[in-house]
Amino acid sequence: MEPVAGPAQSADMIPARPRGALSLIPGLLACAAVAVAAVAVQALELQLFGRGWIDAIVLAILIGAAVRSVWTPPAVLRPGVEFSARTLLEIAVVLLGASVSAATVMAIGPGLLLGTAVVVTLAVVVSYGLGRLLRLPRRMAVLIACGNAICGNSAIAAVAPVIDADAEDVSAAIAFTAVLGIVVVLLLPLLGAALAMSDVRYGVLAGLTVYAVPQVLAATLPVGPVAAQAGTLIKLVRVLMLGPVCLALAVIVALRGRSDADPDAPPRRVPLGHLLPWFIVGFLLMMGARSLGLIPAAALPVLGWLTTALTVLAMAALGLSTDARAVARSGPRIAAVVTLSLLALVGLALALIGLLALV
Template sequence: MNRNRIAQLAPGIALCAAIALAAILLQRLEEHWTGRPWLEALVIAILLGTATRTFWTPGTRWVPGIGFSAKTLLEIAVMLLGASISAQAVLEAGFGLMLGIAVVVTLAIGASYALGRWLDLPWRMAVLVACGNAICGNSAIAAVAPVIGAKPQDVASSIAFTAILGVVVVLALPLLVPILDLSLTQYGVLAGLTVYAVPQVLAATMPVSAISTQLGTLVKLVRVLMLGPVVIGLSLVAGRGATEATMRLSWSRLVPWFILGFLSLAVLRSLGFIPDALLRIASPVATLLTIISMAALGLGVDLRVLGRVGGRVTLAVTLSLLVLITISLALIRLLGLP
């Protein structure tokens, strides 16, 4: 990275780091006053970032660094988390869970599409909402859009509300632990099956437990890998033009580099090639990068967008999410996860 690029990114990264530091200090104050952190720094960073964006829109000076923090730093954090996953965790998850993830994604896409059409959404919009909800939010929408020939306004509307709802899910999902009496394992699976983006799984599970974080990330990565088969399937349904669009999609779009990095570190950890000293460093570094990234995520949430997104799209995305949560809970009960 050259000096010009560093200078371009520095203001935005510094802003996100400052918000992250404030979030960490507020968590420390919580612990001092109440004896426990009712709101983790990850969540506080999102709230502070969102509050900042509500009253102030960052100018061009800040945007590159904020984008870098929200995407690249978060992807690095996810990759580092692979060092905490061993083959034993994969084996303990079991083939039934892996198969169940594929079933949940398939059912969620079908149910979400049916809801969208029932609400009179155009079929392309319904497909975007369904894939974004069932797989990985904005990434799935961006990958599917050229395959089905979606209009730019449809893509923008789908991404706008999905981004905001994704933050709401991160903040609200942990509340289901006491309400539904979920174990740490069950909650990790639920988060992996329902949270939109891989990095957001960290924000939704880290405040609960390390076990939830590890299993949630593993489940989410398997869910993301479903994007490839879904895009190929849609291309076959949509016709030749879509197939050509699919061929233009690079493997990096279907299997992002940080997922490959996560899996590589997990393999190295399982083979004993990662020293204990590095393992002890990887987790806190991943946590710090995630907090900075959550601040950036908050800075990217403009609550005023809600007023510009159509009511039918809002209702379709919300109902689709509720259906996804219901299907995921049914899978957890069916598998009898401890």
């Protein structure tokens, strides 16, 4: 935590924070340009076809990725793009909490909550088994399994210090989950439409399969608010599974008494922020405020609009940050494991939805 400037503190230290904020502007403007283009294309769709076939949230990803494939953004854009792709997404998740009440959580029911935990556990086991079957190193298999089953890059970052994964393993795992995460966001609505799923069923499917919490918004908001609420709540349960999974891995490493890199290395501690990210806490607080009636009804439409706007902007940044060529550099075995693990996760999710006979 930075010290508060006192009376004796020199004035030349004061501009440091504004300079940091100003460095975000070029990247924010680039993301805004992509977001505006996405909104314009959606408006053109409405004018030509009478409906938006592809939502602005998805269009922002596509346009951003298309730009990134032919142009590498200069370094001056990086702070703003990274801020948009991460922080603005997380803020959108916090704001989404205002649309969810405790009654909504209770409506999900204990069966679905327990089923979500079971799906995550099975997905970790199946994905790890696929990785070892295709002869991936143990640590790489664990990273892919946790990233696939829980929350993509965030899970990989949290699990890596627990299992002493090196930078190359982490980079390769993140490269695939970043690209495949976008593919899931783009293709999942098509699967939901093909299966004629209700908004609740589709939201549960998205919550169980989409990698990152904020990406659930991109996959569900085009379908409707009910799908977004259900998807976010289920995804919340998946994220909360990160704590028990990390603790379990730490116990396993401790029982083994060694790591592949250093036989005498003890298991590392995982920062609390990796187990329970701030935006999840914010989501819960906003949900609590909504349940207690602390958020005026008149503010809900404004918060909903702001959530969507921030998500479109963040998806533009995500597209500008994703280099699809990274997939080719990570190897076919990793690609096969990640893809098969995702398909297994989708299968487990559909099985749970069918077993619980959701409406």
